[in-house]
Amino acid sequence: DAGITQSPRYKITETGRQVTLMCHQTWSHSYMFWYRQDLGHGLRLIYYSAAADITDKGEVPDGYVVSRSKTENFPLTLESATRSQTSVYFCASSESSGGATDTQYFGPGTRLTVL
Amino acid sequence: QKEVEQNSGPLSVPEGAIASLNCTYSDRGSQSFFWYRQYSGKSPELIMSIYSNGDKEDGRFTAQLNKASQYVSLLIRDSQPSDSATYLCAVKALNSGNTPLVFGKGTRLSVIA
Numbered sequence: 001d002a003g004i005t006q007s008p009r010y011k012i013t014e015t016g017r018q019v020t021l022m023c024h025q026t027w028s029h030s031y032m033f034w035y036r037q038d039l040g041h042g043l044r045l046i047y048y049s050a051a052a053d054i055t056d057k058g059e060v061p062d063g064y065v066v067s068r069s070k071t072e073n074f075p076l077t078l079e080s081a082t083r084s085q086t087s088v089y090f091c092a093s094s095e096s097s098g099g100a101t102d103t104q105y106f107g108p109g110t111r112l113t114v115l
Numbered sequence: 116q117k118e119v120e121q122n123s124g125p126l127s128v129p130e131g132a133i134a135s136l137n138c139t140y141s142d143r144g145s146q147s148f149f150w151y152r153q154y155s156g157k158s159p160e161l162i163m164s165i166y167s168n169g170d171k172e173d174g175r176f177t178a179q180l181n182k183a184s185q186y187v188s189l190l191i192r193d194s195q196p197s198d199s200a201t202y203l204c205a206v207k208a209l210n211s212g213n214t215p216l217v218f219g220k221g222t223r224l225s226v227i228a
Contacts, residue, residue, distance in 0.1 A: 033215060042220035043159070043203070058215070090158055102207065103149065104216060106158040 002026050006091050006107040014115050019078045021110050023091030031094040032074040033104060034058075034066065036087040043090070049074055081114045088112070117142040119206050121219035130228050134191040138204030138219055141185070147207040148180055148187045149216065154200045162202075163189065194226045 004025040013019050023032065034046040035058075045058030047066040055066050063085060065077045078085055091107040118141040128134045136150075147166055151159035165171045165178040165187065177190040187206075191198055204219040 031215075040220075043218040045215055048215055102147065102216075103161055103164060104205075105161070106151075109158050 004093055004105055004107040006110050010111050012113045013081050015081060017081050019081050021076045021089055023074045023107060025072055025093045029093035029095050033092040034076045035090045038087050083114050086114045117217045119204055119217050119219035121204050121222045124223040125225050126222055127225045127227055128194050130226055132194050134194045134224055136189040136202050136222050138187045139185055140206045142208050144208040145206045149205040150189045151203040152200045153203060159203055196226045196228050199224055199226045
């Protein structure tokens with residue numbers, strides 16, 4: 001059982017280029033999330049999705065675009081990469097949101113460097 | 116703005132000692148509380164979740180919740196060097212709809228052999 005995977009694991013790109021980070025989960029979880037993690041800021045939510053074709057902004061959505069045509073995939077696109085988007089990006093998923101139990105499980109992360 | 120506060124550390128404890136990690140939160144409606152461990156260069160992994168006041172034990176780990184004081188803690192007994200990591204506290208309000216977890220910035224724990 002692969003769980004949740006991310007690709008690529010490492011990416012170097014240049015300012016102004018479009019970059020897409022992929023996230024795939026095999027649990028059929030309804031919810032999926034994208035975070036970025038930077039020193040001094042901790043984990044910050046970029047976007048999340050409650051189901052296919054339902055997405056919502058998190059704390060730091062500017063400069064990012066998401067889509068979710070299938071339950072298992074949740075790609076994150078940087079339309080025109082900037083140096084400030086250099087970060088480690090984590091995808092996560094959870095089974096539910098209502099009630100008391102909605103544990104999020106994280107993918108291995110993508111380390112993105114924008115030159 | 117819902118906030119989750121943690122001491123950034125580093126918290127240094129000798130091997131075999133009890134490590135105590137603390138977390139406070141601002142939203143009184145919070146109902147779900149999680150502790151994640153993150154090794155350097157790795158992704159966060161869930162250690163424990165707690166939903167009711169009191170203690171919850173799992174092996175060497177004990178989570179403690181006090182909703183009146185808006186305080187949640189994680190105790191690690193018989194600390195091992197392999198416990199050295201950053202520990203993230205995460206909080207969610209019940210019936211907050213789609214509102215995801217709010218994470219603290221984490222406490223770095225160093226267990227000295």
